[in-house]
Amino acid sequence: MEPTSGRTPSQFSFQAGQKPASRLVDRLRDILESPVIGPGDPGYDRARASFNTLTDHRPQAVVRAESADDVARAVGLAREIQIPIAVQTTGHGMGTSAPDSALLIELRHLDDVEVDPDGRTARVGGGATWDQVVAATAPWQLAPPIGSTGDVGVAGYVTGGGVSFLGRQYGYAADNVREIELITPDGCRRRLTAHDEPELFWAVRGGKSNFGVVTSLVIDLMPVSEVYAGVLTFGADSVERAFHGFLAWTRTVTDATTSVAVFRRLPRANEPSMAPHDRCELVINVVHVGSASSGRRELAGLRELCPDDDTVTAHPVARINALIPGPTQPGTFVSASGLLSGIDTARADRVLRAVGPEVKLSPGLIEVRHLGGRFSKAPETPNAIAHRDAAFALYVTNPAISVVHAAALASEHRALLATLGPGLTGGRIPTFLGTSDVAPDAVASAYATADWARLRELKRRWDPDNLFRVNHNIR
Ligand SMILES: Cc1cc2nc3c(=O)[nH]c(=O)nc-3n(C[C@H](O)[C@H](O)[C@H](O)COP(=O)(O)OP(=O)(O)OC[C@H]3O[C@@H](n4cnc5c(N)ncnc54)[C@H](O)[C@@H]3O)c2cc1C
Structure with missing residues (x-):
């Protein structure tokens, strides 16, 4: 896919004398169609809330993303001004909280699910939950590689492996992915498959949000009535x-x-x-x-x-x-x-x-x-x-x-x-x-030793500033 169209980075630069917090919200509002919410705005607490309340995000802005292009623009701006980016769907498994310098990208509105019953696949938005996927696939007598809970986000689960209750028959959810659309830390929309960007495709299926924001993915469906x-x-x-x-x-x-x-x-x-x-x-x-x-x-x-x-x-x-x-x-x-x-x-x-x-x-x-x-x-x-x-x-x-x-x-x-x-x-x-x-060392324990070295090398290449660090971080 092409790099994000729209404004060039130079159009994002700050005006001298503005306060950083208000500037970020305002500048995001200038470039996005999706809602942008800052501290003090109505809805801020709802937008930053996580299912696990041990996570307590305090970002300087929340983008409630309604399109992949908006995610790309938001990432591009965060990169330009070098602030950390947190990615959340439900907050079931963030691990850590977004600091007050961060931008939080919230994905619940990117929840389209399109089923291809003949190909036995579904294209799933980066903020959809398993409940939404099951509602779309069950009429076709097809099941996704779901875990124990329907209100967990598909992208967060799949990029962490996904231990499915169908797993002894079909493997990890991450083994059942055909394609991922990822907004990489440089603000580009990229299509990852076994043939396009195969290294990133390997890394994202396990590497969680370390390599960018998943805005959609194509998963296999299982013939289960x-x-x-x-x-x-x-x-x-x-x-x-x-x-x-x-x-x-x-x-x-x-x-x-x-x-x-x-x-x-x-x-x-x-x-x-x-x-x-x-x-x-x-x-x-x-x-x-x-x-x-x-x-x-x-x-x-x-x-x-x-x-x-x-x-x-x-x-x-x-x-x-x-x-x-x-x-x-x-x-x-x-x-x-x-x-x-x-x-x-x-x-x-x-x-x-x-x-x-x-x-x-x-x-x-x-x-x-x-x-x-x-x-x-x-x-x-x-x-x-x-x-x-x-x-x-x-x-x-x-x-x-x-x-x-x-x-x-x-x-x-x-x-x-x-x-x-x-x-x-x-x-x-x-x-x-x-x-x-x-x-x-706790994060490293989730990977094979050689894979950890490869993940770190890819992280260095794709996210050299570690913008995506509000997570189980590959440093
Ligand atoms: C009650 C409960 C039951 C569970 N059952 C299972 C189970 O059966 N099997 C299993 O394997 N796991 C299970 N889990 C763990 C769960 O799958 C993980 O916590 C998963 O990461 C949650 O994803 P989320 O998007 O819902 O949560 P979030 O907290 O929103 O995200 C979790 C991680 O995924 C990242 N992320 C979320 N969305 C995106 C995106 N679109 N692009 C890039 N990164 C993203 C976040 O940045 C974060 O690092 C369970 C957890 C709970 C609390």
Whole structure:
């Protein structure tokens, strides 16, 4: 694609004597058709809000982007005046907050979804959520590589890998991308495919917002008309037996079944809110891509474990975004993650010693996601998602009631990861990097060593001033 048309950089220069904050908002308004909101304007707090309220953006301007050209113009101006650029769709996974010098580009309005049922692809706007994609694809009996939550943004999820509930059959979401339209740090609109800008195409599928703003992408859709899915719950007394049974069962399932075992601690009614406690249950979320009869066969081994509650049943593909319970309201969430290379009995006991019912931990979720299958196979067009030999992904998330509480939870997470120590590979998945994972070595752990060097080299080439640094930054 061509570099952005419109005003040349010289038309963006400041007038002497103006205050920087007001100048940026005014100058953006001069060059954009999209709304521009500054501190003090009505709607500023709504425009800068994130789903995870631990993120607290205070940018000098927010652009509510309504077109890719406006994104390009805004990036071009930010580059000219050398201010950091933050990119947000929903704020589920920013990792860090935009400082008062930054420009925040908010993408929720770039939410078009166009389905090509014959080619089994969808062109998705850079600010669309999975809910919007499912609404457009389900009538064609097609499913996207969605994760557990429909209100997560597609571009943020895909550029971080995207651990899908269809993933053992179809791989990471990042493995199912045909084309990306990216506004690069030089303010140009570029089309990335396996043949056009292949290096950037490799880097963006894993490198999150480090290389620019995704304004649209073309993803593969899967021929899925129904799924057999739901939740099996095991009460406190059977957590250990059920976890061992779950691990044994994962060795028997086909790639059509993807699942996650969740150690869930709810706040206790008559104790101080959010006090750590040992009462946990095990919840197993399952999605089987296929009919109820094949699903029943696959789940027989799990049902033999006698869950206290079992909601697994057949669902039309239109419900694929609403199968797994998760937080729907904004809140303060602290998370940590890791990867497990495999879990034999000794390792399972170690996990239970760290997170099982014998331990006091804060209310929240500790997930053990079953990987393998297509997750472990390199895609036809390589990308920056690595650590494909991991057998399980660990993801810990807790709601916090204050910043002080959030800090206490982060230290609880560090202790938990230290206890799990040798069972962890040291790697992570980019999409599961949290607010505690912004240090360079934490970000680097989400990539293979050689890929990290290649990402840094590409970052140096494409974003030498590190304008896109309000993220899990590749420095
Ligand atoms: C409740 C919950 C459930 C989740 N379930 C899963 C799951 O099942 N599987 C999984 O893999 N992950 C899951 N995640 C993690 C989630 O996928 C990541 O946090 C993802 O990055 C969120 O993207 P977003 O756009 O919604 O969030 P945002 O916070 O808006 O963005 C997250 C990151 O993506 C960047 N970004 C957003 N939009 C764009 C764009 N258009 N162009 C360039 N960069 C962009 C942002 O700059 C930021 O670095 C879950 C998270 C939560 C809170």
